[in-house]
Amino acid sequence: MLCFCRPEQSMASPAFSCFLLLMSTFALAESGSIGVNWGRIANDLPPPPKVVELLKSQGITRVKLFDTYDGALTALAGSGITVVVTLPNEQLSSAAADQSFTDSWVQSNISKYCPSTKIVAIAVGNEVFVDPNNTTDFLVPAMNNIHASLVKYNLSDIYVSSPIALSSLQTSYPTSAGSFKSDLVEPVIKPMLEFLRKTGSYLMVNVYPFFAYSANSDQISLDYALFKQNPGVADSGNGLNYYSLFDAQVDAVYAAMSALQYNDVKLVVTETGWPSKGDSNEIGAGAENAAAYNGNLVKRVLTGNGTPLRPNNTVDVYLFALFNENQKPGPTSERNYGLFYPDEQKVYSIPLTMEQLTSGESNVSKAQVPTPTAGQTWCVANGRAGEEKLQAALDYACGAGGADCRPIQPGSACYNPNSLEAHASYAFNSYYQKKARGMGTCHFGGTAYVVTQPPKYGECEFPTGY
Known part of the structure; x- marks a missing residue:
């Protein structure tokens, strides 16, 4: 049964079932x-x-190659890195004409390296439609033959595109x-x-x-x-x-x-x-x-x-x-x-x-990548995220997230306007400021984003730091 902790309810300690719903919702989101x-x-x-x-x-952990270079495929063996390889455009006509060609190609360029090298997909050609050698007609027949050869050698779990x-x-x-x-x-x-x-x-x-x-x-x-x-x-x-x-x-x-x-x-x-x-x-x-x-x-x-x-x-x-x-x-x-x-x-x-x-281990230079932490910023709700997702994120912010949601309780300074977006924005910003506006602290599963101008919801003033 779905559980919703509405803004007008007490949010200092939301129902445990709502917390579980939120956690399961975010855990399932890939x-x-x-x-x-x-x-x-x-x-x-x-x-x-x-x-x-x-x-x-x-x-x-994911790499795409523009060919089946032996040096790369051999070096990638045992690395755990997944690999997309490519059948070059110049081999499309041969691959389309005869499955014996793709049988040989798969044996020499795919099965030879599997499973120690984790080949997960084959790109048949690259931007074939703009190839000046006009190889478009060969594309789908080549894809079919490559797939048939993969099936033949028990490699059908490798995607072809x-x-x-x-x-x-x-x-x-x-x-x-x-x-x-x-x-x-x-x-x-x-x-x-x-x-x-x-x-x-x-x-x-x-x-x-x-x-x-x-x-x-x-x-x-x-x-x-x-x-x-x-x-x-x-x-x-x-x-x-x-x-x-x-x-x-x-x-x-x-x-x-x-x-x-x-x-x-x-x-x-x-x-x-x-x-x-x-x-x-x-x-x-x-x-x-x-x-x-x-x-x-x-x-x-x-x-x-x-x-x-x-x-x-x-x-x-x-x-x-x-x-x-x-x-x-x-x-x-x-x-x-x-x-x-x-x-x-x-x-x-x-x-x-x-x-x-x-x-923050990437040490991104502020001169190279303007980031939200350069200057004062606030976190607000994304009204396009949908009511259910927004409500779950609000429940989390005011519960396990530790945001100060007292000002959006009935009768408090920021209760009005009594809307889900306004209340969520206040709660998200409270959490964001408490976390020192750190990278990734204004996301809430895609329901929030950073702004550089102070939010305005009625007469409510949003905090700028703790």
Whole structure:
């Protein structure tokens, strides 16, 4: 039976059953995961064993490779790090034409390393739809053959998918109007989504808010692109509000899948990142923005929020990339997406795990990542979180959380306005200030967020510290 401790009830010692409900609710909520792309288009990178040591030292437990490089797969053996490998685009035609090819490929590149190396997925090609060699027609047949070979060698628990770029969308704004390019739908998108549904796999998507911002900086707020506080963007089509460009782009893909009746297929963001350096025309490139984007993204993913359109789906992300790669062609930004320099020094410091996020061990520079603790801040309730979730978080804050909720009792100074959002905001802020506005103390399962202006609910004054 559900139990609710309403604002008008005594909150100094809430019913134990409500506390249990809250704990079970938060315990069941899974957070997303953070991984990293290990690219190797460079001539100055450390050897694979050193890279694996670096990954382990940073708490990184998920890696994506752009091939099946023996050095990497051998070094990863026994590390406990899960691995996504890639069948390169140039091998798609062979994989599509003959299952004997994929049988041999799976034996040489997958089963050879399993189970000591934890290969969990195969990316068949990469952004095939924009491949200048026109390999689109080979994609789904290759995926089918790879899967059949995995089944043949008792490796069917390895997922098969293919990363797509956002350029595969015909429309991405507003988010609710998301749709795939019409010339791709029947030949490849529908068959691919059907394959993913049938095999229980997920769609791999590469999402780069940097590209959209850099090309449209006169229309897109930098704060919106970097997960900073902003007024949000309302989607008139679905009535939802978006507070980050990343979420809007992810939901545009979900909307495109939904339009084709594939609501049940999940997606994983297999690439996303922000360059720490760029050419003069690459607006927004720079170390401060890169640290802000990736740092705030990690926090957003690890605290377990879904997207506005898919609130119950966790967001799993692979950051691009582990290292700056000095031989990548193209603009300066292409060589400066790394979290680390080739000498293993950090380009900037951000948390990469929940432990780092909550303990502050990442030593994030305030000059690189503007944080809520720089200056006076307050914690308020997210009115969009839903009454049940908000109520459970309020009960926790006023109970086990130890917030001072006496001012929101009937007849007290902050009882009015007598609304769940107002009372929750007061309780959340009390907890946040008592915890010295520490990172992660204004979240409450996604029901709260930090503001830089003092909240105003009637005549109630919110505390600024204890």
